[in-house]
Structure formats: C-alpha cells, structure tokens
Amino acid sequence: MQKDWRILLLEEILFLFLASGEQACRITIDSPVIRLGSPLLASCSSNCPQIGRGTVVWKLDNNFLAEDQYRNIQENTSSVYFSSFNKTSGLLQCYVNSKEGFYLMDQIHIRAGYPPSPPSNLSCLLKPSNNFVTCTWLSGEDSSLTTDVTLSGSRSVEQCVIPAKTDFDYNPIKGQNFFNIPRSSYHFSKRLTVWVTVKNEFGSATSGPVCFIPREEVKLDPIVISETKATTTGCIKLQWTYGKASFVKDLKCQLRYRNEFQTEWAKPMKRENANAKHLWYIVNHLLQKDISLCHTTDLNCTFLLPHGINRAFIWAQNTAGASPVKEINFFATKGNPVSRMYASPNNDYSIRVEWEPQVHATAYVLEWCKSAQLPKCEFNWKTEFSGSNTSILQENIEPYQMYTVTLYPVYMENIGTPVQTNVYSKEAAPAFSPELKLDSVNKSQAEVHWEPIPLEKRNGFITNYTIFWIDTHGKEEFSTVNGSVTRFKIKNIVPFTTYQVFLRSSTAGGSVNGTILTVYTTFPDNTFLLLVLSLFLFLVIILVFIICIMKHKRMKNHLWPTVPDPAKSQMGKWTSFMEEMPRVMDNPPDVSQFLTSDICIVEGWQGKKPLTQCQETPLKDTDERNNWRSYVNTDTVQYAQVITGGYREQSPPTSVYGRSDSTQPLLCDMSPSPQNYENMWFHSHHQEDNVFLVEEEKNVMDYPLLHALQIHEKGESVNLFN
Known part of the structure; x- marks a missing residue:
C-alpha cells in the first residue's frame, strides 16, 4: 500500500527537526526508488552557513516547479509534493534564491518502477555437441528498474518443487533470456530441477520450476547434407550425416523443402500449390470412384459408415484426374491413452508437443485446430511413428490464438483414448478486460461480476484477475483471484463513500485494465x-x-423596541402647549364631554385611604368653585376627550373615550395609590383637587410629558399645570 502524503510530510518534519542541530543543507526523502505513479514528498533546508538566506525553489529535470507545488514547513525549509510521480527517472534539485542569485544546495536522482514479474515458459534442452543444458524463458513485464536475473538448479529433488537449498546459481548476461548450464552442474541421467528468479529494489519473483532428465531432453545438432543429386525420373537424391549424439538411437528425419524464391518451407502441399484451381476430395468405403460417402472441397467431412465396414478410401480430384488413393482404417477407441502429454511454444508459428511413449503403440496421431472454432473447425492432423515422443506442429499455427491439440496412440487392433491439451504459440495481453457489473452493495461491501473474455480475444491463458477499488481520497486497495473466477465480493469498505472499481486481466504476455465502475456505499442503518x-x-x-x-x-x-428615556425628552420645551392658558368651558352642551368622578383630596397621605373616608373637598375660594366643578360619583362615568401635543411637529392624535356603565368609583377604591414615578394623571401643585400624592414640587417637573396633557371641552383646551 502507498503511504499517505500526510504521513510522508510528518516524517520529513521530524527528520528536519533532528537534523537542524547539524545545520542540514540537503534534500531529505523517504526513498530515491519509488513505485511508478505513487506520491512523493521531499524536503530541503537552506540552513547552510556558507549560503545566505533566501527563498527555496525546486527544479525537476532542468524545469522549475510551480510555486503551488511546494510550501514552507518552517523558516528556510521547503517541501515539494507530487501526488503521482509518473516519470521512470528524474533529477530533483533544490536551490536557494538569494540576492546574489541561485545556489544549488542539493540534488537527488529519483527512479520509479514496478515490482518484477515472474518469468514464464521456462524450458531446457541438452545439446550433445557440447553437453550444455540450454535453458530459455520469457521475461515478465518491464519493471522500469534494474533487474537481476538468477538461474538456479538442484539435483536432489524427488518432486517438482523449488527446494530450500540450491546446487548452483548462475547470472545470465543482462538482456539475455537464456543460459547454458555446464556439464559439471548436472548428472546426465538423473533428475534436474531448474527455475529462474528476478529481483529489483521492490522485491523478487520466481518462475515455476522445470523438472527433467537431461538425456531425455535432447536438442540435436543440425543434420549436414553431404550430397544432392537429380535423378532421371524427376526426383532429387539427398545424402546427409548426423551430428554428435552417440547416446541417441533410432533417429528419424523429416524432410522439408521450398522453392528458391519462397520463404516458407513445404509439410503437405498447400491447396494454392496444387496442380489445378478446382480441387475436391472424395471419401468412399470402396475403390469405386463413382460412389462416395463424402464429396467436398473442405478439409473435413462427416458421414455414416455402413455396418460392418471398418475402413475407407480417400483421394483428391481435379479436372485433370485423381490423386493416388489413401486407405483409412477405423478402430474403436478402447486402447490406453498416453500417460503424459505436454504442449509448449516452439516459436511464434509452431508448437512443440511431447508425450510419454506407450510400449505397444505402433503410431501416434495428432490433431489440432483453433479452440474458438470448436466443434466446427478444420482439423489439422499429423502422424508420428512408433518410438516417437516429440512432434512439431507448424501448419496453420498463429500467435495469440489458443489451439486444442489431441493425441491418439495407435495400437494393432484399436486406438487409444485421446488426450487433449490447450496451448498458445505466443501470448500477449488480452484485447480488453471485462466490464464490471454491480450485483449488490450495502454499507460495508459490494459484489461485482464479469463475463469471461471470448477465446479469440484472450491472446493467452488468463492467469489471474485483479480487482482494484479506490476511494475519494485516492486510497487504493486490490485483490487477485484465479483466472477461472467471474465474481468477487469487496468487503470492509467505508459506508456512504464513492469508490471507483476496475478489473485488470493478466496473461503471461501482459495485462490490461478494464473500464471504471462507480460504486456508492449506503448509509449504516438509520x-x-x-x-x-x-x-x-x-x-x-x-x-x-x-x-x-x-x-x-x-x-x-x-x-427589542426602543423605549424613550424621559430624562432626555424634549417635550418640556414645547412652547406651543406650555404658553397656552387653559380654559374651562361653561355650560357644556353635552355632559359626556366632562370627566365625572368622585374626587378625594389627598394631602401628604402616605398610606392607602379607606373608601369610607373619601369626601368631597370644597374649593378654596368662590372663583375656584366657579371654574372647577366638584365631581361626584354617579351611576355612569363619562370620560373626557384627551389631546396630547404632537411629537416634533407631527399632528397629535385625538383620543375620545366613550361612556362607561361602571358604578365603581374611579379613584377611591381599595387599590393602593400609585408611586410618584407611576401613572401621572391631571397633576398640578396649584390645585387641591388631585388624585396623586404630591410630596415635592420637583416630582411633577420630572415628567414633562404630563405638561402636554390637556382636557378638551366645548372646543377649548384646558392645561391643568398652567
């Protein structure tokens, strides 16, 4: 797993604090070798006594990095961060930009790559001419890093597994995918196990072991043709000698030829090289050419064999005539199969087939065709005689295509049960990786599936599938499954998170990534x-x-409504009301315009006066009695019309109070008298008929709002305080 950049930053900060006492003036990095595409964090300190202070700048391969790609950790210290380092190598340099110019403080060479891939298709053959066992293999994917290759072997292994101890280790020349094991490292007739290991800075990978007996895996030297001579019958006579192989007996040769200007060698004659354009084949159980079981231009046909017939005849025909007849014998497949058959690439256009010979077999028949075309495919076939255990298939072999090879051992009275295997002459990465489909998802897991790649698009054996899932923070996880698996359940994922999921398909020839599937995990419970x-x-x-x-x-x-402050009121300065002398209306036309109530005169009264003590108090003189009317309590109470002065030259509202049928006295009740700061009524220290306790003259003057209060009677206004 890749380190989080915050962890890398913390490591750099701790390192800088530890190195600050040594006046560090160099680049600090977790490792100069990183995985390609992983994040990279490097820090540089300009705390150098020989260099003045200045701004730290970064350079990668002679290009200055943008300022938003690095930042200052502390004074004179800067760090640069790459979220994905996609260069296989790069020179990272740290400069200080001072008044004198740019000074190089440190530089480091960074290399990026991948862990090594295991080698494949390891095979070994003995060369009798020099007694070398030559082993060849195919390298894995390029890791972009320096890789060391080691060929190891052991002579004392009973089972075909890699032992803990090796008998020899050889290092091939860089770039070579083969090595010659000398005669001193193996026993001629004892079992030998060989494997190849590759290693780089990220780890090592090992191929599968190959086990064999050297004398049974022989690659003969080329035959030397000593003489060629044309005969009078239109044929060519050849004479040749074998190479050095004294321990090999019963050698058989296969003759191949080609025209001077052709590049391919001739196995049977191809159709385009036939003696006529129109060529067909006839199959019959009798030699009578006018009756046929099969008549076709294809290279195969199906027919019903008549009862009791166990042979047939085949020949080719064109407009010029017929070819010689070939007899075909049909046997029941009741014999024993071969005990082992192994097919491997010989080169890009041929396949090598090996098997364990049967003692009583008189011949071996091999069939092969493209696996994607089964069962309706054109079979190619070849016969090997008794004693053979190896054959090279070359007809209609193409790279990146799977072939099904079938081997039949032929006995005197029957045919052995066929043995099949699949093989590629050369492998490559698949043409595409399957598209992932979501089956189910919940808060902590998701299940996906995919369809297998069609055979004609695989380009090799699917060795494994790798499922990757990446969250929104870039955290990547993966899991590898067998190539036969088509379903996977992603577990232990975070709820309510978006994941990008894709599938990597791998063969021995390479890998390819599929399209991205976006998965949204659900919320946990409610x-x-x-x-x-x-x-x-x-x-x-x-x-x-x-x-x-x-x-x-x-x-x-x-x-929070605004409450006026009486102490700051300007109403006491309103001259329009203070200068006007109030007048009391005589003979009012409507008694409803007067305020009538029983008035109690209170002078210096501190407590609450009982209701029975309320009496009508005579006015001081006759003039006052004429101007002021003694109010008595009646059954109905009339309220006067009260006019207040306007505020800041605004028109004052006129409040008209209607009659009330209440028989209760307005003032002489059982309620306590108001305090001097509460509810002021017609309040004047010049009048004896008042309903408020007046302790001091200054109490009234503290409330300028009451000075604007007037009683309106018969079109005239009366102010009680003037």
Whole structure:
C-alpha cells in the first residue's frame, strides 16, 4: 500500500527537526526508488552557513516547479509534493534564491518502477555437441528498474518443487533470456530441477520450476547434407550425416523443402500449390470412384459408415484426374491413452508437443485446430511413428490464438483414448478486460461480476484477475483471484463513500485494465434519515440567519423596541402647549364631554385611604368653585376627550373615550395609590383637587410629558399645570 502524503510530510518534519542541530543543507526523502505513479514528498533546508538566506525553489529535470507545488514547513525549509510521480527517472534539485542569485544546495536522482514479474515458459534442452543444458524463458513485464536475473538448479529433488537449498546459481548476461548450464552442474541421467528468479529494489519473483532428465531432453545438432543429386525420373537424391549424439538411437528425419524464391518451407502441399484451381476430395468405403460417402472441397467431412465396414478410401480430384488413393482404417477407441502429454511454444508459428511413449503403440496421431472454432473447425492432423515422443506442429499455427491439440496412440487392433491439451504459440495481453457489473452493495461491501473474455480475444491463458477499488481520497486497495473466477465480493469498505472499481486481466504476455465502475456505499442503518433531517435543520437555521441579517432592523424593532428615556425628552420645551392658558368651558352642551368622578383630596397621605373616608373637598375660594366643578360619583362615568401635543411637529392624535356603565368609583377604591414615578394623571401643585400624592414640587417637573396633557371641552383646551 502507498503511504499517505500526510504521513510522508510528518516524517520529513521530524527528520528536519533532528537534523537542524547539524545545520542540514540537503534534500531529505523517504526513498530515491519509488513505485511508478505513487506520491512523493521531499524536503530541503537552506540552513547552510556558507549560503545566505533566501527563498527555496525546486527544479525537476532542468524545469522549475510551480510555486503551488511546494510550501514552507518552517523558516528556510521547503517541501515539494507530487501526488503521482509518473516519470521512470528524474533529477530533483533544490536551490536557494538569494540576492546574489541561485545556489544549488542539493540534488537527488529519483527512479520509479514496478515490482518484477515472474518469468514464464521456462524450458531446457541438452545439446550433445557440447553437453550444455540450454535453458530459455520469457521475461515478465518491464519493471522500469534494474533487474537481476538468477538461474538456479538442484539435483536432489524427488518432486517438482523449488527446494530450500540450491546446487548452483548462475547470472545470465543482462538482456539475455537464456543460459547454458555446464556439464559439471548436472548428472546426465538423473533428475534436474531448474527455475529462474528476478529481483529489483521492490522485491523478487520466481518462475515455476522445470523438472527433467537431461538425456531425455535432447536438442540435436543440425543434420549436414553431404550430397544432392537429380535423378532421371524427376526426383532429387539427398545424402546427409548426423551430428554428435552417440547416446541417441533410432533417429528419424523429416524432410522439408521450398522453392528458391519462397520463404516458407513445404509439410503437405498447400491447396494454392496444387496442380489445378478446382480441387475436391472424395471419401468412399470402396475403390469405386463413382460412389462416395463424402464429396467436398473442405478439409473435413462427416458421414455414416455402413455396418460392418471398418475402413475407407480417400483421394483428391481435379479436372485433370485423381490423386493416388489413401486407405483409412477405423478402430474403436478402447486402447490406453498416453500417460503424459505436454504442449509448449516452439516459436511464434509452431508448437512443440511431447508425450510419454506407450510400449505397444505402433503410431501416434495428432490433431489440432483453433479452440474458438470448436466443434466446427478444420482439423489439422499429423502422424508420428512408433518410438516417437516429440512432434512439431507448424501448419496453420498463429500467435495469440489458443489451439486444442489431441493425441491418439495407435495400437494393432484399436486406438487409444485421446488426450487433449490447450496451448498458445505466443501470448500477449488480452484485447480488453471485462466490464464490471454491480450485483449488490450495502454499507460495508459490494459484489461485482464479469463475463469471461471470448477465446479469440484472450491472446493467452488468463492467469489471474485483479480487482482494484479506490476511494475519494485516492486510497487504493486490490485483490487477485484465479483466472477461472467471474465474481468477487469487496468487503470492509467505508459506508456512504464513492469508490471507483476496475478489473485488470493478466496473461503471461501482459495485462490490461478494464473500464471504471462507480460504486456508492449506503448509509449504516438509520443514519441516512438522520443525516437528511440534520441537513434540513441546518439549512433552515442558515436561512433564518440570512433573513435576520437582511432584516435586522425590523427584527430589532419587533424583539427589542426602543423605549424613550424621559430624562432626555424634549417635550418640556414645547412652547406651543406650555404658553397656552387653559380654559374651562361653561355650560357644556353635552355632559359626556366632562370627566365625572368622585374626587378625594389627598394631602401628604402616605398610606392607602379607606373608601369610607373619601369626601368631597370644597374649593378654596368662590372663583375656584366657579371654574372647577366638584365631581361626584354617579351611576355612569363619562370620560373626557384627551389631546396630547404632537411629537416634533407631527399632528397629535385625538383620543375620545366613550361612556362607561361602571358604578365603581374611579379613584377611591381599595387599590393602593400609585408611586410618584407611576401613572401621572391631571397633576398640578396649584390645585387641591388631585388624585396623586404630591410630596415635592420637583416630582411633577420630572415628567414633562404630563405638561402636554390637556382636557378638551366645548372646543377649548384646558392645561391643568398652567
């Protein structure tokens, strides 16, 4: 797994603190060798006594990096971060930009690559001419790093496994995929196990072992043709000698030829090289050419063999005539099969087939065709005689295609049960990787499946599938499954998270990535509903807050209304009301315009006066009795029309109070008298008929609002305090 960049940054900071006492002036990095595409963090300190202070800048391969790619950790220290280092190599340099110019403080060469891939197709053959066992193999994917190759072997292994101890280790020349094991390292007739190991900075990988007996795996030297001579019958006579192979007996040769200007060698004659353009084949159980079981231009046919017939005849035909007849014998497949058959690439256009010979077999028949075309494919076939255990298949062999090879041992009276195997002459990465499809997903796991790659698009044996899943923070995880698996369950993933999932398909010839599937994990239990409600509440709070900000004045007036301060009131300075002398109306036309009530005269009264003690108090003199009317308590109470002065030249409202049917006295009740700072009524220290306790003259003057209070009677206004 790749390190998180924050962990890398913390490591760099700790290292810088430790190195600060040594006046470090160099680049610090976790490792100069990293995996290609992984994050990289490097730090550089300009705390150098020989270099002045200045700004730290970075350079990668002679190009200055953008300022937003690095930052200062502390004074005179800078770090640079690559979220994905995609260069196989690069020179990272750290400069300090001072007044004198740019000074190089340190530089480091960074290399990036991948872990090594195991070699494949390991095979070994003995060369009798020099007694070398030559082993060849195919290298894995290029890791972009220096890779060491070691060929190892052991002579004392009973089973074909890699032992803990080796008998020899050889290092081939760099770039070579073969090595010659000398005669001193193996026993001529004893079992030998060989394997190849590759290693780089990220680790090592080992091929599968190959086990064989050297004398049974022989690659003969080429035959030397000593003489060629044309005969009078239109044929060519050849004479040749074998190479050095004294221990090999019963050698058989296969003659191949080609025209001077052709590049391919001739096995049977190809159709295009036939003696006529129109060529067909006839199969019959008798030699009578006018009756046939099969008549076709293809290279195969199916027919019903008549009862009791166990042989047939085949010949080729064109407009010029017929070819010689070939007899075909049909046997029941009741014999024993070969005990082992192994097919491997010989080169890009041929396949090598090996098997364990049967003692009583008189011949071996091999069939092969493209696996993707089965069962309706054109079979190619070849016969090997008794004693053979190896054959090279070359007809219609193409790279990147799977072939099914079938081997039949032929006995005197029957045919052995066939043995089949599949093989490629050369492998490559698949044409594409399957598309992932989501089956199910919940809070902690997701299940995906995919369809197998069609045979004609695989380009090799699918060795494995690798499923990758990456979250929104770039954290990558993966799991590798067998090539036969088509379903996988991703476990232990985080709820309510988006993942990108893709599939990598691998063969011995390479790998290819598929398309990305986006997976959304669900909420755990009722968390989704809770989150939605929380989000809704949060939005409501934000909306209310915005409204309050936009309408703050109106909200303030509603919630915290402004209360005037009487001490700062300017009403006492209003001359329009203070200079006007109040007059009391005589003979009012409507008694409803007067305020009538029982008036109690209170002088220096500190407590509450009982209701029975309320009496009508005579006025001081006759003039006052004429001007002021003694009010008595009646069954109905009339309220006067009260006019207050306007505020700051505004028109004052007129309040008209209607009649009340209450028979209760207005003033002489059981309620306590108001304090001197409460509810002032017609209040004047010049009048004896008042309903408020007047302790000092200054109490009335403290309330200028009462000076504007007037009684309106018969079109005239009366002010009680003037």
